[in-house]
Amino acid sequence: MTTQRVKFYQVGSFAVGNRLLDPEQRTIQSGPDRANALTSGHRACRGCGEALGARFVQDAAMRAAGGKLISVNATGCLEVFSTPFPETAWQVPWIHSLFGNAPSVASGVAAALRAKGDTRTRVLGQGGDGGTVDIGFASLSGMFERGDDVLFVCYDNGGYMNTGVQRSGATPPAARTATTPAVGPAPGNPFGQGKDAARIAVAHRIPYVATATVADLHDLEDKVTAAMELHGARYLHVLVPCPLGWGSDASETVKLARLAVETGLFPLYEAREGRIAAVTRLRRGPVPVEEYLRPQKRYRHLFEPERDEATLDRLQSIADANIDEYGLASEES
Amino acid sequence: MREQIEGSQAVARTVASCRPDVVCAYPISPQTHIVEALAVLARTGKLGAAQFVNVESEMAALSVAIGASATGARTYTATASQGLLFMAEALYNAAGLGLPIVMTVANRAIGAPINIWNDHSDSISQRDSGWIQLYALDNQHAADLHPVAYRLAEEVSVPVMVCVDGFVLTHAVEPVDLAEPERVDAFLPPFRPRQVLDPADPVTIGAMVGPEAYTEVRYLAHTNAKRALERLPVLAADYAARVDRSVPAIADAYRAVGAETLVIAMGSVVGTLEDTVDELRGEGVGVGALGLVAFRPFPVDVIRAAVAGRERVVVLERAQPTGSTGVIGTEIRAAVPGGPPIHSVVAGLGGRPVTRASLKAVIEAANRGELPELSFMDLDTGLIEAAGSRP
Structure with a gap:
């Protein structure tokens, strides 16, 4: 474990405070030598969690690879907002092929490097939850089982946000999307659907799987670094709030990612060779899911016109089950 | 040297002489004997440092080829029928990105009704994908078209399908003159990609192109195809002279x-x-x-x-x-x-x-x-x- 827990003093948050830390404890992103692989000036929305996550992931991977990195991108927001011809925001060799084939393309890049005897250049694949857990899932699973030397990163914002907020296999229960509208007797996304891509990745017994969010960017960088220390197929599943899709304020992206963790809805863990190796316990007693749900318009139907107690209870029980299953309960509780 | 050999073996061994860096394929009748032969060649060291990648679908086969080709590898795959349709999206992508992949299509009918036998429904259905399509007349021709396909593909940065009748050719045993590897080497120089994913010189490949330039991209692909048509007979004649037999190309x-x-x-x-x-x-x-x-x-x-x-x-x-x-x-x-x-x-x-x-x-x-x-x-x-x- 390379993760170093850092105590903050000013706000009790993992999200801020670089300037208050000793230089060696600051993020890679805050360093003057960062690669700036995803440079500014791209066209992401204000408050985009994916842009934030990708920026930290790329530069941490670049640091770990000594600047020798090739990135493969699935179709999706990240690809669209970063490469409107003739502009590009990428300062790494970068390829976008299709929506559903990014892990395979990354496998191809890795195979070409092997054939050429290039053992230094590393390969990073990335996509949104649609490209990863839905249309690209066979491709991802194939890359995993072959053990190709690729770190694949899913930026999960819980839906097809690029096409106008439609439901994906990563959309949480009860969430309103354009294709799971908040109408009828069971508004929003059905319970019991969706897939846990990170756990399925663990089941492939690949060297490294981890979950992370854009709320704790030190943790995110550390997990990228840990993944890059290994070879073979590795997977990182990063929760990235989407103000457009979630109906949240652009200023609340980091806060919502933190609340997803603190409620127990999004457990943070690392798994190595098919076993959970480390779990991040909650820093404070579980936050009721309502605190996480309320700021998001995709859950407004749970509170208006009247409170949907039954659905709120079901969502709370999902968080409770996670806390139990992963042993997330805080030391203070 | 002249050998009594199955069409698939002739194709596989000629492809091996083309020194591919990455070979990837998903099995489908009647393409299987080609990739089986290449798997043996790879395992027995006859493909040098080439990587043979077994994948989970035809979509993945061509996608691995796309990633490898964009990283500067000479890349080969083969498919047929449903497999060609399953990779249809990637076919257009490989052509649009100008990646000189060579693929053998062991021509087979498309279902329903499911039918594994030969016709040209598969490759004809992909005629507008931007790939060059060459149809082999016999097994000698099928083998000879592959070095020509690589040379052409790499010269004009366009992928090439070599279409070989499934079973009728792929499984037929006939006398074939296999070109000596050194003759193929003399004809086919090492792959020098038009652009390549390289940390020393980062490029963005596959950017989003809007109405202001999409037509121009397509126009350039069209003019490039016309250039390919000019170069094809010249290259085929060059190869034909080296192997001392005719290689019809047009x-x-x-x-x-x-x-x-x-x-x-x-x-x-x-x-x-x-x-x-x-x-x-x-x-x-x-x-x-x-x-x-x-x-x-x-x-x-x-x-x-x-x-x-x-x-x-x-x-x-x-x-x-x-x-x-x-x-x-x-x-x-x-x-x-x-x-x-x-x-x-x-x-x-x-x-x-x-x-x-x-x-x-x-x-x-x-x-x-x-x-x-x-x-x-x-x-x-x-x-x-x-x-x-x-x-």
């Missing part, structure tokens, strides 16, 4: 001089057709054949010259565009406005043999003026009636 005319009736076909059926031409010529019938090798880009000038002055043209269509007339016939008609009547004959679908007797009957019907614009060779109307439908 089209192969047979006893066409002075023929009132010209029969045009693609693939292995051309052999049967040439035998039929011999038979009819012996009876004093003025008929000739044209084996079309390059279907994409479509060699308009060659077709125009070949068709000029004929009384009629019969086109053997080994794929049927439901609800329209034959694909090749339509393109020939467009190439030769005001030219002779073009008769599309749908023949040899789903593995049905195209016999000399049937070919002779069709040609004789055309000469009598009794062949319609579109007809189905050897249509079993009794079978249709027995099934309760009307022919």
